[in-house]
Amino acid sequence: MTPPGKFPDGFLWGTSSAAHQVEGDNRNNDWWQFEQQPGRIANGDSSAIACDHYHRYREDFALLREMKQNAHRLSIEWSRIEPSQGEFDSRQIRHYRDVLGELREQGIQPMVTLHHFTSPLWFSAKGGWAAAGAAHAFMPFVHRVIDELGDLIGLWCTLNEPNIYAVSGWMVGEFPPGSKGDVASLYRVLSNMRRAHELAYGAIKRSWPDSSVGLSHHRFLMLPASKHRRDRWAARAAELVLDRWPVAPGQLRNVVDAPSDYIGIAHYWGQMCAFDPRLSKDQFVRRFNVPGVPVTDMGLSADPTWMRLVLNDLRRLNKPVYITENGLATADDEWRQRYLKEILSNVQLAIEDGVDVRGYFHWTTMDNFEWARGYAMRFGLIDVDRKTLERRIKPSGRLYARIAQANSLPLDSAQ
Numbered sequence: 582m583t584p585p586g587k588f589p590d591g592f593l594w595g596t597s598s599a600a601h602q603v604e605g606d607n608r609n610n611d612w613w614q615f616e617q618q619p620g621r622i623a624n625g626d627s628s629a630i631a632c633d634h635y636h637r638y639r640e641d642f643a644l645l646r647e648m649k650q651n652a653h654r655l656s657i658e659w660s661r662i663e664p665s666q667g668e669f670d671s672r673q674i675r676h677y678r679d680v681l682g683e684l685r686e687q688g689i690q691p692m693v694t695l696h697h698f699t700s701p702l703w704f705s706a707k708g709g710w711a712a713a714g715a716a717h718a719f720m721p722f723v724h725r726v727i728d729e730l731g732d733l734i735g736l737w738c739t740l741n742e743p744n745i746y747a748v749s750g751w752m753v754g755e756f757p758p759g760s761k762g763d764v765a766s767l768y769r770v771l772s773n774m775r776r777a778h779e780l781a782y783g784a785i786k787r788s789w790p791d792s793s794v795g796l797s798h799h800r801f802l803m804l805p806a807s808k809h810r811r812d813r814w815a816a817r818a819a820e821l822v823l824d825r826w827p828v829a830p831g832q833l834r835n836v837v838d839a840p841s842d843y844i845g846i847a848h849y850w851g852q853m854c855a856f857d858p859r860l861s862k863d864q865f866v867r868r869f870n871v872p873g874v875p876v877t878d879m880g881l882s883a884d885p886t887w888m889r890l891v892l893n894d895l896r897r898l899n900k901p902v903y904i905t906e907n908g909l910a911t912a913d914d915e916w917r918q919r920y921l922k923e924i925l926s927n928v929q930l931a932i933e934d935g936v937d938v939r940g941y942f943h944w945t946t947m948d949n950f951e952w953a954r955g956y957a958m959r960f961g962l963i964d965v966d967r968k969t970l971e972r973r974i975k976p977s978g979r980l981y982a983r984i985a986q987a988n989s990l991p992l993d994s995a996q
């Protein structure tokens with residue numbers, strides 16, 4: 582039994598990041614190309630130098646250590662490792678060996694994501710994830726990572742949020758390739774990603790049977806606007822779009838049912854759903870923020886008690902759970918501090934409910950390039966001066982450090 586307020590022994594305390602959002606100068610991927618098109622990114626931003634983490638990773642990991650972290654989720658940039666199809670860059674492989682080695686030296690366990698929203702230009706030129714053969718084209722990179730970096734990785738995350746990726750790129754048009762309402766491609770992308778996950782899962786387990794392999798699934802909470810049947814249907818329909826992917830022609834399955842050793846959950850927000858017969862383009866669902874619940878700078882409502890609901894939903898799967906992402910887009914760091922305590926107390930309640938949560942990765946380490954929203958969104962526990970790139974741990978980062986060190990919530994946290 583874990584004493585009240587404490588987290589289970591060995592609980593992983595980390596932050597989460599993605600190569601393109603922090604490294605800088607990732608010129609050889611589809612996002613870089615997309616960013617150069619006028620109007621794609623808020624305020625005319627582009628990832629550019631980002632946080633220059635590519636060169637400053639030692640300094641950044643020292644900050645993680647100062648924040649008492651024992652884990653860190655990061656992604657490996659495919660376009661650096663395989664700049665043209667079938668050609669591998671040994672210098673870049675060495676770079677990531679240094680990065681992972683440095684983390685280990687600092688006593689920080691890496692969780693490594695193989696695909697976090699960016700693909701090499703050669704891959705996107707052939708149709709990217711919507712093209713037949715996409716999963717097979719991804720595999721030589723996966724094999725290279727398995728062979729050359731696998732000894733440094735115990736926790737693997739094959740793909741980041743396939744559903745958000747597919748919806749943003751082929752339905753909403755906020756991610757490359759910027760298509761809107763292309764349902765046929767949406768399902769092709771999801772189907773190819775499902776295949777890629779299965780292939781990668783099998784390949785990693787064959788080489789590293791003791792490693793733990795999963796993917797990060799974005800869980801957006803859809804709440805019915807009323808008890809009325811049609812609103813419950815609307816919430817369910819909205820959930821289906823975001824939680825299911827095709828496993829065979831005409832057959833959809835929940836993403837969390839994919840082969841995996843753990844369930845990775847990214848949870849940030851929720852909205853209400855009402856049936857609206859006028860909205861045929863949106864599957865007859867009107868979504869809106871939950872009245873009375875604070876809205877983050879991303880424009881979506883976020884209530885920390887939802888985390889417990891999301892986690893309890895996974896109990897039936899009887900698998901370890903890692904919260905691969907959770908955080909708040911706000912410049913109000915006091916709100917972030919309150920939110921952190923509330924979220925973690927809800928994680929604790931879910932653990933008491935019987936969900937086997939093994940770790941929490943806060944999104945994100947430092948303020949970074951928030952895709953189409955640019956640099957205006959501030960999710961970080963560390964502030965980055967955009968002119969000098971100087972880092973400064975925010976009060977929320979200090980609070981997180983105290984929690985991680987004690988493996989427990991502060992005594993004043995509401996339960």
Ligand code: BGC
Nearest residue numbers: 599741742745799906944951
């Ligand atoms: C993505 C991150 C992103 C975060 C905040 C997640 O869906 O994995 O890359 O920065 O949400 O929007």
